[in-house]
Amino acid sequence: MPRIFVFTLRPERAQPTAELVGLCARRYLAETGRPYVRLPAPVRSGFSKPRFEGAAFAEFSLTHSGGFFACAFSPLPVGLDLQQHRPCRAEAVARRFFHPEEYRYVLQHGDDGFFSVWCAKESYVKLTGEGITDRFGTFSAVSGGQLSDSIRGAHVHFLPFAPGYTLCLCCRHEGQIIPISL
């Protein structure tokens, strides 16, 4: 069973994302017994999913919110999303971008429900790499009126985190999830 490392940290100063990913990458290499190699800076284009070019063994997904940074590393693709609960146009965003079943769930469960659905969907589209498109509302993180533990066959895991935040991991494979606070 592959291990999925979820690194979280709260940088004390503004650090470039590439530095933070590099920090997590070094720890991932150490945890997995790989020799240290200097990974290239992750490459991304606009809002697309960042990747290490030429480092196929290290799939990763990064997220940041409210001063926290989190990054998941795994041999296989993963999607990770962290979101601080803060005032937002939850009803409007849910009506505009969510599946109708998700919208009903948000109406019933308020902001906590909104952030759960958001993080589940965001982690899923990070896993697939498609990002938020016009298809964002065509799949649902809610089934039978409850948050689902899967989206289109991908596993959805809500991970414990600081109060006022939601952290969600999405992966196609079952794995041992190892949270590490840096």
Place this chain on the structure above:
Amino acid sequence: MLEFIQDVIFSITGKNNITYETDFIKDLQLNSLDIMNIICAFEDRLDTSIPTRDVWQLHQVKDVIAYMQKHGIQVP
């Protein structure tokens, strides 16, 4: 148009000092949820609909202004 965009972004994110060259990710550190909130505010205030596929092509404030001009979107 710049003032309108500044007002919308400030109302959602509390961020100011927005210029034509401001990049939503690099300069404002906005995440996807921020962007979705801004889109909803834009659509509400302009009574228009912006396809999601178009949103990710708009990296800087000047891109938004060019998009609005191209699509005949008027600021009230």
